[in-house]
Amino acid sequence: MSNATNEPLGPVLTVGQRIQFLRERRGMTREVLAGLVGKSTSWLKQVETGRLQQNPRLPILLQLAEALRVRDLSELTGDQSMPVRMFSGPGHPALEDVRAAINSTSLVPAGTVQPLTTLRARLDAAWQVRHSSPDHRTALGQLLPGLLRDVQLAAAMYRDTDRRRALALLAETYGLAQMFLAYQPAQDLLWRVADRALVAAQESEDPLALTCAVWFLAQAHRDTGDFDAARDINQQGMAAVQPHLDDAGVELLAMWGALSFELAFTSARLGDTGDAWLHWEEAARIAERLPATYYQPWTSFSQVIMGAHAVTIAVELHQGGESARQADNALSAPIPSRPRRGRHLIEVARAHHLQRDHTAVLGTLELAQHVAPDTIKYNGYARRLTLELTEGPASLRPQAHTLADRIGLLA
Structure with missing residues (x-):
């Protein structure tokens, strides 16, 4: 955060005052921020007014930092420098290649345009890779740069009906790119593809x-x-x-x-x-x-996904008993996509966390890491839960440290 605005975030402020300032600057109510971190409004009020005897622990600070969109914990604590990306996932090695491809749109397009049927087949294949690969982000990182450039070129050079078909393909390709960009330190790029996708879809006239x-x-x-x-x-x-x-x-x-x-x-x-x-x-x-x-x-x-969706709704509503019931019902759902099954398992772990079942949280996260290592490595919820377990029950700490090492928390 730049100091050029002369905002009153100097060391004189308490942690609670910093949280309140950042929350109000984002136009966020206490109810919304408290809900995002799974706490009550009264708890957040006590934090902001300094009525709690201790400041929030690190896992909660990380959730607050993510909800308030700050990049360094020093903006909340005033005395600790720790990039939030450590807990939301590092940048993927292919990120810059994907960025370059997205930004490669030329005002004077030139080159060989591939047939739309070929581009459709390539995009279908990329979706299949995304769902079937345990390291789906790595696999997409190899396919996306070339696919993005070729579909962008087609949308620029085809005319009439073919152009509208190409624009529909482009909107979908940007959606696939957004899947790659999720949990990456590239919010500017994510918004670029999201906005471009909507424009391309509108111009395609394809519902x-x-x-x-x-x-x-x-x-x-x-x-x-x-x-x-x-x-x-x-x-x-x-x-x-x-x-x-x-x-x-x-x-x-x-x-x-x-x-x-x-x-x-x-x-x-x-x-x-x-x-x-x-x-x-x-x-x-x-x-x-x-x-x-x-x-x-x-x-x-x-x-098949509706059971997993029910878990997510219950977890987001902080309905501990309901989320656990839904998790039990949906745990074995035959979700065909590896990253989506990995994401579901992380949601199940969150449900167990609401019940304070630390053993079940750790076991479910380990299963998620086995199913989709590229998903858990970049998922902020999973990384925070794992970090919390490394400081949790002594009997689970060695196992939690092993998981933390596997997902890159200790790198």
């Missing part, structure tokens, strides 16, 4: 491309804590494609279900229990209309 772009953009807004914007773009996207639902194919219907669940997720992050479960039920009804074996490659929306 399916539009729903895909809206889904990714809503996630970007929600992950930065702008829940109103997330819900607004989500609802706008659904209104835009609703006229096409009467003759919708399976893909568009699945995207409608995925957007319905996104409303549930956003409501849960806001602590709105009624709306969260209402939208989840709407999404579940749509999932039942899909073929039993269908699995949407962009969003994972399907019948």
